[in-house]
Amino acid sequence: MREAPASLPLRPYVIRDVTDPWAMRGLEGVQVDAWGYPDREVLPSSMFRISSVCGGVVLGAYPADAPSEGSSAAPALPFGLAFGFPALRDGQLWHHSHLLAVHPDWRGSGLAVALKYAQRERVLAQGITRMTWTFDPLIARNARLNLGKLGARAISYHPDWYALGDDPATAFPADRLMIEWDLSQPRAAHPPPAPDGEVVLAALPEGEEPDAPRLGLDSPQVLAEVPRKAELMNEPLRLGWRLALREVLGEYLGRGYVVTDLAADGEQVYYVLTRE
Template sequence: MSAASGPVPEAPLPKRPYVIRDVTDPWAMRGLEGVQVDAWGYPDREVLPSSMFRISSVCGGVVLGAYAADAPEGGPQLPFGLAYGFPALVGGQLWHHSHLLAVHPDWRGSGLAVALKYAQRERVLAQGIQRMTWTFDPLIARNARLNLGKLGARAVSYHPDWYAMGDDPATAFPADRLMIEWDLSQPRAAHPPPAPDGEVVLAAVPEGEEPDAPRLNLNDPQVLAEVPRKAELMNEALRLGWRLALREVLGEYMGRGYVVTDVAADGERVYYVLTRDPQTA
């Protein structure tokens, strides 16, 4: 190999027609491991192995893969999307917990994530289950938009340090999560982000990127908490500042009965819409 040669960068995946299939073959399930690496850059120890997909598929779980519709017959079928979940007891009732939704970065914004969730919904309803839960990182605004604005679900609780994403809790970046509930029997139609409406309880400092001091003592029916549009592009210190600010604000208000019902937008600024549950007022 000459000094000038090296790995050839992969071309972006074309947005070809795709199909979503139930994955039941154990060999095909190995391809779902690679989707997780492509989507999140997971190290091997964080990847959910094909053995878990296999046992779940015969114990009531849903394992879905997205594949190119025009892939040649007989060749390897490499997935670029994944949805996976399993039955779970929530408050003494049978729900479905969706553990993974992964899409290759070149397919983000294509509508594939929504299609995977609705395919999962179809399978779960066929099992007689009408509610689904999952978690997502409240710092990732695009996922908030998918869950709240496109699927019409709602976030009902805040969970600090949901996962241990490192060996040392003193140095690992905190893996906080919002818990989503989705009523499968009455899905809300997708809608554009509304304009912000309500008192702002968290926002960036004027002319800056870091979060300002939270306002924790409001009791308005609806309040707004800003989230960075692209926190994943910030340096770690700035992301940590937003993580802790959102933990304080969302933890406080959701602990008092507010739920996150939508994502509002004003130009480049994005806000969680927290609505007080009348039953807890």
């Protein structure tokens, strides 16, 4: 059991394996709270149930005094979840983490990190030492979690990973970065480093729009700026950054670079791309 930081009006919590199909229904609500998903986008409890008996990991975060599964008391509502399943391709076995969701009131509390480490513990117990997942490269706070707090790295860029609309011509592109986490050698959390490297993408000096990407550099380390709070921008501006990051990250990751960290200089933040 862990305590939430004293600065937040949050209660002590516990992270549990969710195995009861009725308790899994509560995990549907966590997705709605975290992302405002419509019904058609919510992963249903039936998928959690099937995965839980086929090698998947289904975790929920609950108040510390919540009744245990199987109790006659009414089930407590979770406010966080982590979900993943074994993946196999070309003879390689790993764990793919499909969902990490935290109620907005719990963002910044450390719960997301605790859920990932609880998931790591379960996966290592299965004899698996590698975990992957995807995240939106426009969301800097998630980049900070994945790269700076967990010590994972982004290895590939995937345009239009999901179809989040009926018409591809009008839907906002759901591009994603693929994260890889070596579970056998986790890196300690660290503060954002200062930017170090040639800048291949940055905002225009006179505004918030991205400048033209620089795609031909061959430095050992380069920097690509990402808006600190792109989710607060209007859609045309967000789309401009989406396409600029798609061009830059797709180019450099395709040439053997990986995203190893998120650097910060005041209000400006940059992806750190290192050539391997």
